[in-house]
Amino acid sequence: MTEIRSALEAALEGGPERHRQKVAEQEKLPVRDRVERLLDSGSFSENALLANWEHEGLGADGVVTGMGTVGGRPIALMANDPAVKAGSWGAKTVEKILRVQEDAMRVGVPMVYLVDSAGARITDQVRMFPGRRGAGRIFHNQVRMSGQVPQVCLLFGPSAAGGAYIPAFCDVVIMRDGNASMYLGSPRMAQMVIGEEVTLEEMGGAKMHTGKSGCGHFLVKSDAEAIDTAQRYLSFMPGNWREPAPAAPPAEPAGGVISEIVPTDPKPAFDVTDLIDALVDEGSFLEVQKRWAKELVVGYARLDGRAIGIVANQPKQKGGVLFVDSSDKAARFISTCNAFNVPLVFLADVPGFMIGKDVERQGIIRHGAKMISAMSSATVPKLSVIVRKA
Template sequence: MALKLDRTWQERVEQIEKGGSEKYHEANASKGKLFVRDRLARLFDDSSWKEDGKFANAETEGLPADGVITAIGKVDGRTVCVMANDSTVKAGSWGAKTVEKIIRIQETALKLKVPMFYFVDSAGARITDQIDMFPNRRGAGRIFHNQVKLSGMVPQICVLFGPSAAGGAYIPSFCDIVIMVDGNASMYLGSPRMAEMVIGEKVSLEEMGGAKMHCSVSGCGDVLAADEPEAIEAARSYFTYMPANYQTASALQEAVPAVEKDLEKLIPANQNVPFDMHQFIEGLIDKDSFFEVKALFAKELITGLARIEGRTIGIIANQPKQKGGVLFHDSADKAARFITMCDAFGIPLLFLVDVPGFMIGTRVEKAGIIRHGAKMVAAMSSASVPKISVVVRKAYGAGLYAMAGPAFEPDACIALPSAQIAVMGPEAAVNAVYANKIAALEESERPAFIAEKRKEYQENIDIYRLASEMIVDDVIQADALRDNLASRFELYAAKDVVFSERKRPVYPV
């Protein structure tokens, strides 16, 4: 249905900027959802942002701006491009003009090499528009094609406020980070209703594709926000760690002292006693500078952005408090993704090592742990940014390799006095090597024999012996580590290497 054509410019603009019907605004408000233009007001530094395609479908009633806002403006003082669904207009669904607007703003980001923000709140495609927006050369598929082009060129940041349904679910998946609003955000290829109709599965939306599920189980979500203001603030905060594009560097911030902690006392003498690596990280980095990524997913590995003396770094750390810090297929995926993102944008990497190795057993072999572990090793090995590996306690087996061990050309491999580097721990090693001998001994003789062999093994893997053999570059006290890292990252900042000459690797998937 066409609108009246005799309206003034002001009337037209006001009508468009109101969005959809009042009842849809009220429905969103009842769920704690902000209007799309209010979301953008919180994102942009000021009101000077410029909107393109405002009058798209303006002559059709009920489709102001065709349900999406595309704009260019300043965030953190830097130019960015944004697309934002308006869920008061046809539930934020995509029509032909919606798709064209998104493609055009992506093309602007490509031309200017500026970051791209996606504010997603969409029920998916409008079936009525499928011929115009689905199969053709500038159809919806071009959006994903452009995302792949933008990947690694500029940061792509997704905030998911509501649904991201069907093919639209791939927008978050191609972004560098996905921030999801608890209780409202969801993503799925097929809705619960479709799942019941097609495969007979009865499942709730939250179980199938809710924010908590994706942030803790599937790993598709990176940050779980309590509400929309928190989600938008998280997006702005994350962006402060990012450069504008791959050709620039993250801005140096004002240095802030770390939280005062006795790092040495945090590390238990017994290699098998767990401790919280978060506490150790807190004592190394600038206070309140840790932005954790995938905090709820694969908790045995910690990944996040931080600053040391104002310099942005990426941290990959084993977490002994969770599953003993053993690496699983999910934690390997988590590490590979994070390392790749940091390497793409020139962010130096710090590995904090306390790892017994990769998990073993039938369940993980069936889940493809070898294949997934190879992803982590490949990502770490090929990363050309400055890399420092710090062996905090144990570094056993392939865990040493995955955490940027000496063979993988870290710029430095540093050990604390508490470090142990070996194929396996003393207990397992003695049992493996001397199993028959132990079995042949009288039971009363076994404890002394085992203790003696463990002592011999400990002496063989003594960290100072490894330093003498130049396997590690330095052994330092934990309380000197922050200053050492700050100096090294500054000195390594000019690193400029090509990993190997080729078109691209055959990536292990």
């Protein structure tokens, strides 16, 4: 019993003290504090706590997995421990992630990934990659889960090389400014292989991915804010595709006279978020990808307590004209709402798609077709309001 008790204490402790101190210096929450903050108090049921118990400094083999509740509703989660070899993966790490993904699919609950990992351990690659239950099956499972259960990624630190595909396959990615990064090749690799000099932020930082590439959906300032954002996002999502989107107590809009917000002349710009605030339940609007493709506003809100998805042209940004990125932004958001039974409200104030040689060479027709296809295949209720022009 003493040996088991010692093993449990070591597993809960995680990595060595010097690594835990480094986590604190980076202003990161310890992995178990992250899990505790995300979940309802006392709800967590952990899997495979003693994985790799016989090796010193490999508590839980660097990943916490299990199930709990958020706002009284069940979820499954995995959380890398940055204090255990920088959150790197071993063979048992992979197996733990696969098992909790399978639990999420079997039970039909959202899967939440708390990612902070340096990638695969060099010493374990022969064991963790080959075979039907190798690391590649994590992505296979994510693709199978897509549209079946919500998948949310909280990116607290690095997610490098193949590991970058965990956030890529999620419905939303929440990135911690200053710490989060994702890239297929590091700046050092780029310098050595292709002779490119680039910083980590330029290559795959949180600001870049939320403002340029569109791979990130929310930019946050702290671990705590990332967790709060994830909880808020999950409040709009059902447990799986078979369930309706959850309702909340209704509230009145924040106020504002629509005739004073929207000019009668179709040419002057105005801020469509002011119109949204005048329509939806006060404080309910959660804008998605706020920093990317700003000519289109998308996000979740509530009307009389019911969850809705909003797609709105933004006249104050490029006149609300649709470009390549905004077409992709709309297509992805519409598909997510359709998968999880969230009705769509369109606030249309758009001259149309952009024209010219630059956008044609970028594939505006191809990207526009994605948006049209998403619209055509969506079976949730759709309501379009022509604000001024369409």
